[in-house]
Every structure is written in structure tokens, then in C-alpha cells.
Amino acid sequence: MSLIEFDDVSFQYRTQPDDEYALESVSCRIEREEFVGITGPSHAGKSTFCRCIPSYIPNFFDGTLSGTVTVDGVDARETTIGEMATTAGLLFENPFDQLTGASTSVIEEVAFGLENLGLPADEILERCVENLERMNIRDLIDRNPQQLSGGQSQRLALAAILAMQPEVLVLDEPASQLDPHGTDEVFDVISGMDDEGYTVILVSQQLGRMARHLDRLFVLDNGRLVDQGDPREVLDHEAAGADRVLVPDTVTVGRRLRRQGYIDRDRPLPLRVDEAVEELRPHVAPAETDAQTNGLGGSDERAGSGNERSSMAESGGDELAAEKGNGEPGVEGGDDEPAVVFDGVRFAYNEEIEALRGISCSFDGGCVCLVGQNGAGKSTFAKHLNGLLKPTEGTVRIRGTDTRDYRVAQLARDVGLSFQNPDDQLFHDSVEEEIRYGPRNLDYDVDRIDDLVEVAVERMHLDEVREKNPYDLGHSQRKRVAVASVLAMDTPIVVLDEPTGGQDAPGTRMLGAAVNDLVADGKLVVVITHDMSFACEHATRVVALGEGQILLDGTPREVFSRPDTLAKTDVQPPAATRIGTRLGLSEPALSVEDLLAAVDRSTAEE
Amino acid sequence: MAHETDIDVNEIIERSSGRSGNVFEYQPGDSFVHRLNPVTKLVISVSLVFIAFLFPTYPGPAVLTVATFVVVVLAGVTKAVLRIVAVIGTPLAASLLIIHGLFYPGNETVLYTVGGVPVVEQVHYYREGFEFALLYLFRILTLMLALLVTIVTTHPKRLTIALMEKGMPSKFAYVFLAALQLIPQLQARAVSILDAQRARGLDTKATLRRRVRSLFALMIPLLIGTLIATETRALALESRGFSRVGERTFLLDVPDTALDRALRWLAVAAVVVVAVWRVVFG
Missing domain, CATH: 3.40.50.300 (P-loop containing nucleotide triphosphate hydrolases)
Structure with a gap:
């Protein structure tokens, strides 16, 4: 029995x-x-x-x-x-x-x-x-x-x-x-x-x-x-x-290698990074791991990332952060000030615990992912964006105005912030009422509110539950309601704290698509996340915080190719990147596709 | 039994407390008051309150106030107790003394006269009202000091164990302890809820109507969140034998000594003596 x-x-x-x-x-x-x-x-x-x-x-x-x-x-x-x-x-x-x-x-x-x-x-x-x-x-x-x-x-x-x-x-x-x-x-x-x-x-x-x-x-x-x-x-x-499930990168790599005949189909699939590395190694040409080789993909980023790589090789370093402080991929340019400017920001809770220790950076568009261990200052940083916290030293300017001069309710027109825990945010009887609350506080006219609610419901796939009480939904759906209720405020800057936490494969994809849509609409999206695969896929820029300071700031490829610095703030690059690093690929891999491209190139060269 | 010797639960519990910043919080210490059985402290405090209210004039309660205060000092908790007594006691004393001194129905003997008052020209302050105010003031001070010294020198865990040993059901003990722990949790959650709502444009510094609305908006997630947590907690408790009937072990030993028993009897006897004296001599 x-x-x-x-x-x-x-x-x-x-x-x-x-x-x-x-x-x-x-x-x-x-x-x-x-x-x-x-x-x-x-x-x-x-x-x-x-x-x-x-x-x-x-x-x-x-x-x-x-x-x-x-x-x-x-x-x-x-x-x-x-x-x-x-x-x-x-x-x-x-x-x-x-x-x-x-x-x-x-x-x-x-x-x-x-x-x-x-x-x-x-x-x-x-x-x-x-x-x-x-x-x-x-x-x-x-x-x-x-x-x-x-x-x-x-x-x-x-x-x-x-x-x-x-x-x-x-x-x-x-x-x-x-x-x-x-x-x-x-x-x-x-x-x-x-x-x-x-x-x-x-x-x-x-x-x-x-x-x-x-x-x-x-x-x-x-x-x-x-x-x-x-x-x-x-x-x-x-x-x-x-x-229905998030298949690990190692399995995806292993399946492709088997399908393309590199590896015997009867051999068990790799579950660990080292197993995947072992399977890939014989099929990646030595040229791929040589820094001098000019690969096929991503040549537009070559010049910049080549420089970065030489500077990172010699340091454990904070210098990259300093250099990259204002380097903005994308929208920046012209005379206008960027949407978000942090200038020498320090912040201490109760005049004791210093959570931010001299942050200077500016964001103007795209999807910026903030990564770093708990206590690194990510949430404190996010709360400075809409004035819930005001800097102890330095200034934060949102679309040209100092956050010290405005109340949170006024800054809410510019910055929508969705928190990590949905249960702290939901208090209406129906999903629709919940989503309506934000735009109504901002005194938009009724037609605009209707449209905004409609778009938010659609983006978060909440149509079937719009009449339901948010508390009758599961955690993952409640989380999407909380995100939708911030999206409906139609602010030029959207801040999402751990949006993919507790989401299944379809939920994670849906949030990713929503972030892409917002960026395409010309908004600045700031995402706090522990989900490095999400950051790889959707970020235009990744900022790694550690102990209240910026450790790294750059494109996902630049940031995730610095595992040693990331380790200081307990961030582990996604499995595909780690596999690439272990193989010694010259071009950091962000996805399984990048790894397989290296295999394909090696085969083509043979 | 390898670990038996290096764990002192009493000491651990003593160390773990004292961080929530609550004014009624346990103050760790090792005075004779701390060492008394919590039930003894409760019985003595309640007896003192009875006696203070049995005395018909103020000198009796005044002596009790002074005596209780000496105990507070000896227990080493003067600062914690005085902080609360000052906050509640000062406005109370002022209003009692003023109102009764001026308006007590039995007022006859003038103590002071203040001249040059507009409308009524002069105001009299009477001895009878003053003494009546003192009587109530000292009764209330005795009550506050006695109960406060009991609260701040008794770890809540020890109190519940002592009461369970005297027959209180374990569920009451749980509710009492959980309620104490819940307050700081609710405060922390209230802050995060309010932050989330301000982020969605709720203006907490606006008109009164908006502020009332924001209070409702705060209460709903606070209560529902607490209820959701309750389901998980109920299961976690059940899984740990919470509803089990039968003998329980108390890891913490709360001694009930001969001295404790003697003090309790003495306190009850004192109440009886004063009550009889009051009935006989009126």
C-alpha cells in the first residue's frame, strides 16, 4: 500500500x-x-x-x-x-x-x-x-x-x-x-x-x-x-x-539540440546549468568565445558593449555605473529635461537607516528594470518617483518639477505606482469600480474614464471578472487588477513593483505584453523585479541597486554580463546568460535563441 | 537530551520582548515585583483599588498612592509608568480640581477668592470641592499606578500561563496574546494601504469629506486583509493541536510560591477589614 x-x-x-x-x-x-x-x-x-x-x-x-x-x-x-x-x-x-x-x-x-x-x-x-x-x-x-x-x-x-x-x-x-x-x-x-x-x-x-x-x-x-x-x-x-508551465531554459536548449540532431534523442534532457553547458560545448566553435570575432547578431551594439567589456574585465566595479549614469538608450535628446531626474539623492528612514546613498540618474522612456536584493533600496527608490518619500538630500525632479513642491495626489497625474501586495490596494466591490477609482480621483471626464477602464481591462484580460469582487479572485488575478487600476490612470510614467510575482506562464506573458504596449505608447515604464528573464526580455535598460547605490546601469546585455558585480546584490542572471558565460561566449546571451544562434554560426563556419 | 542545558526559555523570552514601542509594553527586569506570580500582582492591584474606593476621605487614598508609587520606583519602572500617568493624569487632575473646587454642590468654606473676573467679578474656590477632588484624584492615581506596575512588570506570556494554571481556557490566552501582537501589524499595514491609495490620487490633505472617504478606503483592505490571514492562521493553529483537549505543557515555568499565596490572602483580608471598618464606623 x-x-x-x-x-x-x-x-x-x-x-x-x-x-x-x-x-x-x-x-x-x-x-x-x-x-x-x-x-x-x-x-x-x-x-x-x-x-x-x-x-x-x-x-x-x-x-x-x-x-x-x-x-x-x-x-x-x-x-x-x-x-x-x-x-x-x-x-x-x-x-x-x-x-x-x-x-x-x-x-x-x-x-x-x-x-x-x-x-x-x-x-x-x-x-x-x-x-x-x-x-x-x-x-x-x-x-x-x-x-x-x-x-x-x-x-x-x-x-x-x-x-x-x-x-x-x-x-x-x-x-x-x-x-x-x-x-x-x-x-x-x-x-x-x-x-x-x-x-x-x-x-x-x-x-x-x-x-x-x-x-x-x-x-x-x-x-x-x-x-x-x-x-x-x-x-x-x-x-x-x-x-501552461514556464519550461526551464536548460530544457529548451536540450530539446533544440536533440531536434536538430546534435544530441542523441534518447539522452535525458538537461535540468542543471552545467548539464546544458556540457551539451552545448562541443557544438560551439572556439571562434564564438573569442572577443575579437565579429559575430552575426547585434552588430549595432558592438562598439559600446566592446568598451564595456574591457572595463568590466579589469574591475569589480562601480565605475561602469558612474560612466553610464546618464547614458540613456532611446528617447533622450533635445532641450527638454528627461522625465525622471535623480540628482545626488540620499534618503534615511528615521534619520538612521540610510536606504539611498547618493543616487544620480535620469530616465526618459522605454522600460527600465530595477534589480537588486531586498534592502537594496528598490522600493525606496520607487516611492521617490511619486513623492511618497522625499529625499533627505539632493533632488528628484519629475517632468521638470521638484517632488518636494507637490503632494502625492498631485504627482499622481504624472506617475502611477502599483505596489507589490495587491491586498493593500484593493477596496472596491467590483473589479471595474476598482479600476475606475484612480482616473476618477484625477477628475478626467466620464468618456475618457470609460475608455481608459476599457483599455486597462482588456490589457490585463479581466473582462470575464469585471463585475466580480476582487477578493473573490485568486492572488494572481488580484495582482493584475491592481496593475490595471494603475494603468487606467494613463500617466506618462508607470511604476510596477514585482508585477510578475506569483503569475503563471500566461500571466507573465500578458504583463510583458502590457509593458511593451506602454513603451510603444511612448510612456516611461519602471519595473522593480526579481524576475531576470522578464528583465532580459522587456527591459531597454537595467539598473542594479545594491546597498542604496547604483552598481550597474546599462542595457540588459551589458548588465547581465557582469555576474560578479550582480552577485554583490544577490542577483543571478537568467539561466541562458549563465550558460553563455560558462561557455565563454564573447557576446553575452540573453535568451535561449542567443545560445542557439551561437551554435548555428559555429555549424555554418565549419 | 543533548541540548537541554544550553536553553533558558525564561531568558530568551525576557530578551525577545521590548521592541514594538508600545507604551503599555513589558519592561524587562529582575525586581521582586517582576518575580511575583502575575496572578498575585493582579489580586493585589485589584484589592488596592477596592480599598482606595472604600476610604471615604482623601488621606487614605493619598497614602495608598504614595505607597504604590514607592513600589513603582522599587520595581525600576518609574519612567515607563510616569510617562503614561503624566499624559492621562495631568489633564484629569486639572479638570477635577477646577470643576469641583468651583462647583461641588457641598461647597461652603471659601479657600481663595480670585477678583477682577469679567462678568461675575469674583470667583470663589472652596475647600469641600478641593478635598472631594483630591479623594477622586488619589483613588484614580492608585488605580492607575497599581494596574500599570502590574502590566509593565509582567510579560504577557507569563500572565497567560499563570491564568491558564488557574483554569483559564487556552483559547482566551491565545486571543489575548494574538491581539497584543496584532496592533503593530495593523499599524504597519495601514501605512502601506494609505501609500497605495495616495499613489492613485487620493488626497488625504484635502477637505473633510475627502478625508472621511479616505478613512473608509483604509478600513476595507485592512479588515479584509486581516480576515484572509485568519483562514491560513486557523489552519496553521489546528495543525498544531490548538483544539486538542487534554493536558498541555508550559515551556515557561511561572512559579507560584508560598509568599505569593500569603500576599494574595493578605490583600483579600485587607479588603475585608477595610470594608467591615467602613460598615461599622461608617
């Missing part, structure tokens, strides 16, 4: 319409100590699948369950959540909501469940320390849980679950709300858990990180389990078929 068995399981939440199911006829078996990944688009039923295992369904969520779920021989209908806690634990997406909220120190948080079980105090302490050590947070034992970072908080929640000594661990998108550093922290601790005797079920969209650890990968779509098996095979099917 398998540890977990789903036998023809369907589930419909009470709030769902009659013909809609969250899970539909799902059957599967998961064995002891298996590491199973689950992926699929938003609303595919991934969370519902997870909720069945610790018996949250049917014990907590209202709805109709058919079929049977058994875990370690126990039917979910015949147990309680409290009893199941020592068999299966579930880690939620939000790092903060799942803490008890009643602990003043980390150790109390871990001990909470064990105290409820009435275990002897010695054993409680022992289990607390053991699991804090396992999560690498032993040194935080006396901290207040509310003051932890997302990555720390998520590991604390996991320590508290592990302290209950479950056999099965269900992790429902544990890193989707974390920055890359937090994501690394969480993936580091969970990657080896199957070897420690746990059975792990991990839901994630980040296949590049997840796939290499998995024994099996499940794909859910529309409530159905549509594929399962070895992750390499499943990803092969996915890359061939529907647009």
Missing part, C-alpha cells in the same frame, strides 16, 4: 458554480520518501490537491468531496486536522500568516504545537533546537517572529511543522512570495528532505530550481492530473505542448 493514495478524487468548493470542479477525477499514488513536484497554471487545483493530504479537505473547507484520499492508511474523512498533524504537515505560501501570531520569540513559535500535545518540557526543547538547526535558524531563537524576513519566517514555519514529526511534508509554493535570497534559503533546506526520511510534495512554478531534486513531476491543469512521471520526460511533453 502506498503512503498517499488518491482514488478518483473530485472536489467542488461550495462557492464554485455547479459545473466547475477544483479537482476532477484525480488518481495517483505517492510512495514513502518520494520527492514529488507539482506544477501547472493558476487555478489548476494545485492548492486543492495539497489541502486534501493533511485533511483540510474535507475537515475545514466546505464543499463536495467524492472519491477517497488516504494517507498512511487513514481516510481523510475519518480523521481530524489535529490528529493528522503528526502524519502530514503543510507549509503555506504566505510566510507571515501561518505563524501563530501569539509568540514573542522564535522558540515559543516552534514549541506551540508541542505544548498543545502535552509533551515533556525536555523533549519540547530538544525538538525545537533540532529543527531550528535543521532550518539553519538556530541563531534566531530569541528573536521576535514578527521581525523576521520572509525567508527566515518561512523556515520558522517549516521548523514548527517538522517539530510535530510528520512523515509527509506538503509545501504549497513556499517561495513564491520571497526574494531570490529567501528562495535560495528555502530551497536549500527542502532539497535534501527526502533523504532524511520525509516524503515531500512541493508545488512550485520555479521548475528550473525544483526539477533537479524531484523523483516525479505532476502537472495539474483545470483540476485534472494531466501528466506525471520523470521530470525530464514531463518537461519534454510540456515544452512540446500547451502553454
Whole structure:
């Protein structure tokens, strides 16, 4: 008998319409100590699948369950959540909501469940320390849980679950709300858990990180389990078929090499960067890796990037930033001042913590992506754009006016800013009302407001839900509502904070298309992002911030070819770029296409 | 049991507190007041309040005020307590003394007369009203000082454990602790919500009507966000045996000594004695 068995399981939440199911006829078996990944688009039923295992369904969520779920021989209908806690634990997406909220120190948080079980105090302490050590947070034992970072908080929640000594661990998108550093922290601790005797079920969209650890990968779509098996095979099917998951670059490269006959079709697809490098190396001519060679693509950028490369080779450097400070690809020129000018901007919170330390730059058009670790100053920078924060020193000028002279509400005519967390931004009964709020505050006339709302709804694909209450939508859709409600303000400058966070493959593409449209309309779009593939694809300019200063400023190709400087602010270039760097390509690769072009050129030369 | 020796939960909890900036916050310390069982402190404070209200004239409550203040000083929390007493107590004292001194119905004996007042020419300030004001002022000061010293010398976690050991259900304890932690969380969220709304053109510095509108706009996401978090939290709590019935362990040891028991009995006895004295001698 398998540890977990789903036998023809369907589930419909009470709030769902009659013909809609969250899970539909799902059957599967998961064995002891298996590491199973689950992926699929938003609303595919991934969370519902997870909720069945610790018996949250049917014990907590209202709805109709058919079929049977058994875990370690126990039917979910015949147990309680409290009893199941020592068999299966579930880690939620939000790092903060799942803490008890009643602990003043980390150790109390871990001990909470064990105290409820009435275990002897010695054993409680022992289990607390053991699991804090396992999560690498032993040194935080006396901290207040509310003051932890997302990555720390998520590991604390996991320590508290592990302290209950479950056999099965269900992790429902544990890193989707974390920055890359937090994501690394969480993936580091969970990657080896199957070897420690746990059975792990991990839901994630980040296949590049997840796939290499998995024994099996499940794909859910529309409530159905549509594929399962070895992750390499499943990803092969996915890359061939529907647009529902973000296929890792390594897999795309591997598939193309096989299709074009460079590599034997029966060889397993590469999941790690080094595997992809190994496959590519024999097919990239030495000439491609020689800085003197004049390649075929991107010759218009040759002169500039050639210079950059020589300067970066010799420094770890901040000089590039200084040189590039005002270098603007695109619109700049003429007598007019650029749309955004930062001049020697410093900013300190509470006159203590200095978040910006001398920022000078100007933007005038295109899509500028701000990258850098949490605490690098990205959000502080963004809040200076619409006057929510005013510089402690230096000046910020937006379309020629000093932000100190205007209120936020006045600057809102020039700058629309959408924040990271949609739940802080939505407060109307319907999606349409929500989107209407911004333009109405700006006193546009009714016809214009109607048009703007229409365009925003269309761009964010919200037509089907326009009458719904935003809080009845999933996180990814709420996020798109928040973005739409800023787009509708029709400001010449649009600032988006982590727009692709928590979005699936279609959602990410939709946001990318919207950014491209805005740029084509002549607007300046500033995007704060941890999604380097997004930056590669859509940015005309990338600014890397670190410790309140500009580390790098240039085209994506220039910035992403400086992995050493980027590492200082915890930014890792996208997989395609890293593969290119490892191969030693003379022209930095931004996409899989760039890598394959190098292969094609090498073949042509032979 | 390898780790048993190097963890002192009492010390950890002592260190972890004291950062939210809340005025009613626990002040770490090691005075005899800090070491008392929280229930003892509660019983004594409530008894003091009863006694202060049983005394018919102001010297009794005045003595209690001074005595409680000495305890505050000995506990080493003078600054924290006085800060609150000053803010609430000063306007209260001023209004009590002025209103009763001038208008107390039993006023007969003039203490001062202030001349040259427009309209009424002169104003009398009476002894009876003054003494009545002092009676209430000292009663209220006793109440404030006694309860404040209890609050700021008692870690909320210790308080709930002490109460649970006396039979309070664990769910009440949870609600109490969670509510305390919720306040700084709500404050932080309110700031981000307001920022997001100003970014969409909400003018918070405009007319009163707009300001009222902005208050509503603030409350909705604040409440809904809290409710969304509640679902996750409810599941997380259930998964950690929150509803389990049966014996619980308390990692933190809150001692209840013979001294504690003696002090509690003494406090209750004092209330009884004063009450009897009041009934008999009126």
C-alpha cells in the first residue's frame, strides 16, 4: 500500500458554480520518501490537491468531496486536522500568516504545537533546537517572529511543522512570495528532505530550481492530473505542448539540440546549468568565445558593449555605473529635461537607516528594470518617483518639477505606482469600480474614464471578472487588477513593483505584453523585479541597486554580463546568460535563441 | 537530551520582548515585583483599588498612592509608568480640581477668592470641592499606578500561563496574546494601504469629506486583509493541536510560591477589614 493514495478524487468548493470542479477525477499514488513536484497554471487545483493530504479537505473547507484520499492508511474523512498533524504537515505560501501570531520569540513559535500535545518540557526543547538547526535558524531563537524576513519566517514555519514529526511534508509554493535570497534559503533546506526520511510534495512554478531534486513531476491543469512521471520526460511533453508551465531554459536548449540532431534523442534532457553547458560545448566553435570575432547578431551594439567589456574585465566595479549614469538608450535628446531626474539623492528612514546613498540618474522612456536584493533600496527608490518619500538630500525632479513642491495626489497625474501586495490596494466591490477609482480621483471626464477602464481591462484580460469582487479572485488575478487600476490612470510614467510575482506562464506573458504596449505608447515604464528573464526580455535598460547605490546601469546585455558585480546584490542572471558565460561566449546571451544562434554560426563556419 | 542545558526559555523570552514601542509594553527586569506570580500582582492591584474606593476621605487614598508609587520606583519602572500617568493624569487632575473646587454642590468654606473676573467679578474656590477632588484624584492615581506596575512588570506570556494554571481556557490566552501582537501589524499595514491609495490620487490633505472617504478606503483592505490571514492562521493553529483537549505543557515555568499565596490572602483580608471598618464606623 502506498503512503498517499488518491482514488478518483473530485472536489467542488461550495462557492464554485455547479459545473466547475477544483479537482476532477484525480488518481495517483505517492510512495514513502518520494520527492514529488507539482506544477501547472493558476487555478489548476494545485492548492486543492495539497489541502486534501493533511485533511483540510474535507475537515475545514466546505464543499463536495467524492472519491477517497488516504494517507498512511487513514481516510481523510475519518480523521481530524489535529490528529493528522503528526502524519502530514503543510507549509503555506504566505510566510507571515501561518505563524501563530501569539509568540514573542522564535522558540515559543516552534514549541506551540508541542505544548498543545502535552509533551515533556525536555523533549519540547530538544525538538525545537533540532529543527531550528535543521532550518539553519538556530541563531534566531530569541528573536521576535514578527521581525523576521520572509525567508527566515518561512523556515520558522517549516521548523514548527517538522517539530510535530510528520512523515509527509506538503509545501504549497513556499517561495513564491520571497526574494531570490529567501528562495535560495528555502530551497536549500527542502532539497535534501527526502533523504532524511520525509516524503515531500512541493508545488512550485520555479521548475528550473525544483526539477533537479524531484523523483516525479505532476502537472495539474483545470483540476485534472494531466501528466506525471520523470521530470525530464514531463518537461519534454510540456515544452512540446500547451502553454501552461514556464519550461526551464536548460530544457529548451536540450530539446533544440536533440531536434536538430546534435544530441542523441534518447539522452535525458538537461535540468542543471552545467548539464546544458556540457551539451552545448562541443557544438560551439572556439571562434564564438573569442572577443575579437565579429559575430552575426547585434552588430549595432558592438562598439559600446566592446568598451564595456574591457572595463568590466579589469574591475569589480562601480565605475561602469558612474560612466553610464546618464547614458540613456532611446528617447533622450533635445532641450527638454528627461522625465525622471535623480540628482545626488540620499534618503534615511528615521534619520538612521540610510536606504539611498547618493543616487544620480535620469530616465526618459522605454522600460527600465530595477534589480537588486531586498534592502537594496528598490522600493525606496520607487516611492521617490511619486513623492511618497522625499529625499533627505539632493533632488528628484519629475517632468521638470521638484517632488518636494507637490503632494502625492498631485504627482499622481504624472506617475502611477502599483505596489507589490495587491491586498493593500484593493477596496472596491467590483473589479471595474476598482479600476475606475484612480482616473476618477484625477477628475478626467466620464468618456475618457470609460475608455481608459476599457483599455486597462482588456490589457490585463479581466473582462470575464469585471463585475466580480476582487477578493473573490485568486492572488494572481488580484495582482493584475491592481496593475490595471494603475494603468487606467494613463500617466506618462508607470511604476510596477514585482508585477510578475506569483503569475503563471500566461500571466507573465500578458504583463510583458502590457509593458511593451506602454513603451510603444511612448510612456516611461519602471519595473522593480526579481524576475531576470522578464528583465532580459522587456527591459531597454537595467539598473542594479545594491546597498542604496547604483552598481550597474546599462542595457540588459551589458548588465547581465557582469555576474560578479550582480552577485554583490544577490542577483543571478537568467539561466541562458549563465550558460553563455560558462561557455565563454564573447557576446553575452540573453535568451535561449542567443545560445542557439551561437551554435548555428559555429555549424555554418565549419 | 543533548541540548537541554544550553536553553533558558525564561531568558530568551525576557530578551525577545521590548521592541514594538508600545507604551503599555513589558519592561524587562529582575525586581521582586517582576518575580511575583502575575496572578498575585493582579489580586493585589485589584484589592488596592477596592480599598482606595472604600476610604471615604482623601488621606487614605493619598497614602495608598504614595505607597504604590514607592513600589513603582522599587520595581525600576518609574519612567515607563510616569510617562503614561503624566499624559492621562495631568489633564484629569486639572479638570477635577477646577470643576469641583468651583462647583461641588457641598461647597461652603471659601479657600481663595480670585477678583477682577469679567462678568461675575469674583470667583470663589472652596475647600469641600478641593478635598472631594483630591479623594477622586488619589483613588484614580492608585488605580492607575497599581494596574500599570502590574502590566509593565509582567510579560504577557507569563500572565497567560499563570491564568491558564488557574483554569483559564487556552483559547482566551491565545486571543489575548494574538491581539497584543496584532496592533503593530495593523499599524504597519495601514501605512502601506494609505501609500497605495495616495499613489492613485487620493488626497488625504484635502477637505473633510475627502478625508472621511479616505478613512473608509483604509478600513476595507485592512479588515479584509486581516480576515484572509485568519483562514491560513486557523489552519496553521489546528495543525498544531490548538483544539486538542487534554493536558498541555508550559515551556515557561511561572512559579507560584508560598509568599505569593500569603500576599494574595493578605490583600483579600485587607479588603475585608477595610470594608467591615467602613460598615461599622461608617
